[in-house]
Amino acid sequence: MARQNRNSKPLKGLQKDRTGIPGFDEITGGGLPEGRPTLVCGSAGAGKTLFAMEFLVRGAMVFNEPGVFMSFEETDEELATNVASLGFDLTQLQAQKKLLLDYVFIERSEIEETGEYDLEGLFLRLGFAIDAIGAKRVVLDTLEALFSALPNEAIIRAELRRLFRWLKDKGVTAVITCERGEGTLTRYGLEEYVADCVILLDHRVQNQVSTRRMRIVKYRGTSHGTNEYPFLIDEKGFSVLPITSVGLSHDASTERISSGVPRLDTMLDGKGFYRGSSILVSGRAGTGKSTLAAHFVSAACARGERGLVFAFEESQAQIIRNMRSVGIELESYVKKGLLKFQNARPSAWGLELHLALVHKSIIEFEPSVVVVDPITNFLAVADTIETKAMLMRLIDLLKVNQTTAMFTSLTSAANELEDSEVGVSSLMDSWVLVKNIESNGERNRGLYILKARGTAHSNQVREFVVTNHGIELIDAYIGSDGVLMGSARASQLARERAAELERQQVSARKDRELRRKQELYEAQLIALKGQYEAERDAILRELDEEHRRERLVADQRVEIARLRQADSAEVQMEENGARKARKGPPR
Amino acid sequence: MKTIPTKRRVANGRSPQADSGDLDRWNLRLYVAGQTPRSLTAFKNLNDICEEYLKGKYHIEVIDLMENPTLARGDQILAVPTLVRQLPQPIRKIIGDLSNTERVLVGLDIQPR
Numbered sequence: 001m002a003r004q005n006r007n008s009k010p011l012k013g014l015q016k017d018r019t020g021i022p023g024f025d026e027i028t029g030g031g032l033p034e035g036r037p038t039l040v041c042g043s044a045g046a047g048k049t050l051f052a053m054e055f056l057v058r059g060a061m062v063f064n065e066p067g068v069f070m071s072f073e074e075t076d077e078e079l080a081t082n083v084a085s086l087g088f089d090l091t092q093l094q095a096q097k098k099l100l101l102d103y104v105f106i107e108r109s110e111i112e113e114t115g116e117y118d119l120e121g122l123f124l125r126l127g128f129a130i131d132a133i134g135a136k137r138v139v140l141d142t143l144e145a146l147f148s149a150l151p152n153e154a155i156i157r158a159e160l161r162r163l164f165r166w167l168k169d170k171g172v173t174a175v176i177t178c179e180r181g182e183g184t185l186t187r188y189g190l191e192e193y194v195a196d197c198v199i200l201l202d203h204r205v206q207n208q209v210s211t212r213r214m215r216i217v218k219y220r221g222t223s224h225g226t227n228e229y230p231f232l233i234d235e236k237g238f239s240v241l242p243i244t245s246v247g248l249s250h251d252a253s254t255e256r257i258s259s260g261v262p263r264l265d266t267m268l269d270g271k272g273f274y275r276g277s278s279i280l281v282s283g284r285a286g287t288g289k290s291t292l293a294a295h296f297v298s299a300a301c302a303r304g305e306r307g308l309v310f311a312f313e314e315s316q317a318q319i320i321r322n323m324r325s326v327g328i329e330l331e332s333y334v335k336k337g338l339l340k341f342q343n344a345r346p347s348a349w350g351l352e353l354h355l356a357l358v359h360k361s362i363i364e365f366e367p368s369v370v371v372v373d374p375i376t377n378f379l380a381v382a383d384t385i386e387t388k389a390m391l392m393r394l395i396d397l398l399k400v401n402q403t404t405a406m407f408t409s410l411t412s413a414a415n416e417l418e419d420s421e422v423g424v425s426s427l428m429d430s431w432v433l434v435k436n437i438e439s440n441g442e443r444n445r446g447l448y449i450l451k452a453r454g455t456a457h458s459n460q461v462r463e464f465v466v467t468n469h470g471i472e473l474i475d476a477y478i479g480s481d482g483v484l485m486g487s488a489r490a491s492q493l494a495r496e497r498a499a500e501l502e503r504q505q506v507s508a509r510k511d512r513e514l515r516r517k518q519e520l521y522e523a524q525l526i527a528l529k530g531q532y533e534a535e536r537d538a539i540l541r542e543l544d545e546e547h548r549r550e551r552l553v554a555d556q557r558v559e560i561a562r563l564r565q566a567d568s569a570e571v572q573m574e575e576n577g578a579r580k581a582r583k584g585p586p587r
Numbered sequence: 588m589k590t591i592p593t594k595r596r597v598a599n600g601r602s603p604q605a606d607s608g609d610l611d612r613w614n615l616r617l618y619v620a621g622q623t624p625r626s627l628t629a630f631k632n633l634n635d636i637c638e639e640y641l642k643g644k645y646h647i648e649v650i651d652l653m654e655n656p657t658l659a660r661g662d663q664i665l666a667v668p669t670l671v672r673q674l675p676q677p678i679r680k681i682i683g684d685l686s687n688t689e690r691v692l693v694g695l696d697i698q699p700r
Contacts, residue, residue: 102660104663104665105663106663106665110677110678110679110680111680111681111682112679112680112681112682112690112691112693112694113681113682113683113690114670114681114682114683114684114685114686114687114690114691114694115628115629115632115683115684115685115686115687116625116683116684116686117625117666117667117668117669117682117683117684118625118666118667119665119666119667120620120621120652120666120667121618121620121652121659121664121665121666121667121669122665122666124620124652124653124656124659125652125656125659125660125664125665127656128656128657128659146665149665150665150666150682
């Protein structure tokens, strides 16, 4: 076999064999070490057998690598029945020679030890099975059954050492399952022999809610995720949720999407939230968080995008009814397939399963907008640290998919408003705070933007009014009496309007007076002008008369002189004078 | 080196089918893996014990798993050598090279426990 000669090839790092188990290949950077045995340990019911079986079945179906399953606990039929519910048809795979099940049964009471022996029978049997179908993958489940079946532990240990060596020489990728011991990884210390890769499966119950986790204890010759990863066994089999491995390398979109409330968009630079950002809406009970979220998701559906609502408090019908009462029609979007609700009580499952289901829904539905209402309910099933970790993974997942998410958070009365309970505020890009403001015997809602990363947002407190046509944001009255809302604002506005009206009336009156005065003076001006012109005409007429008279006198004098035959010089002078007078009066 | 007769070779003249209904009939099957010194020891020990305690009423079948690995599945053989008492019922399995005669006799129910 070509695989057996691998050692002679030039070194190129550890080759890995993909398991095909969703998520597992990501955390291990490609799967299990190829051609080496891997130890999978865990307590009863941790999922060891299923992990091993899925490794084989997926190997056979997806990667076309035949596998041998040597079971020490369950018969072939039992195994086939157990995994049939996951959609794996072992009988068919066996018929196709892609899988070989070998049930090894050893009954201690039948066995008498009478001297030296070895386990060559097992080797031959396994070797024959491997060669029969050309297996590249082998599972031994659970090898530790040997310890209870055979009396001589020393021989078993020596033989197991030989077995693992032999498996390596065979070049098969092997999974060996082991029961977890007290304080040790395996009950019989098998980790001493299988040192290449050790995977620990854990199933723990906390607050009556169980969570499955997986950890890679060691993996020689490669880097791997070292965290405890939650995993899930559902109707599709085993899946590991390596969401934490996503990290902070997601893209940042510059596209903006509406919050669904026009005035809120105005407060956010006039454009709304960034696509792919996460938004926290926090506030005490009854402040309208869910309504705000409904606006957000309905705006997305109106744009033709898909929205997914994870509701942990209300049923779908209840949400639709309640939102209809404030004028938000969601049912039509549900019918069009744009909107999907996923309702569940937080206590229905463990946190990890919740995350897994959310994860799955997001992958399947591919929404562009997600609402989680509310995140604080998770505190009922897990503590703050776990909830925060879960939300971090959720946010990472959403960001990678460029999904815009709105989370609502209920602030209890005992807590500070700017304390987001779950402590996730630092994970959020935007934080809208809705608060109740009590004064004058009434309660009003105020809304402000606590933070909005990368947005020049308004610092104003807006009054938040839920009307029968949705949420309206109204400028809160800010004056010498502080911030006024509700009826106080209304009465203040009325007062202001009255004052305004009066001011308008006063100025109108003054305006009229001015106009009247102007008219008066203008009339007087016209009269004066007429008078002046009349007087001037009279004066001019008189002057004219006088000149004519003067001329007449001068002419007569010249005439008299001529008649008297006076001195020529004297006549000349008189004539000049008469000519001057004829030219008219100087003006 | 002396070899042992393998697979379905009858060690004692009588055919196993001849009188299988006989309650005092011992059908023994010895599984070995190759002609190892341990296999030889086991076969010799078995022969000696049968000759001494079951003379004339036993039948030994030796199966070499090296030659017939498929047969390991039938009797659920892991350890070699393994001696399987097919008859009389119930089936008993004795592992090891049969050097501890006392335990072989107990295991085969020739001697009471």
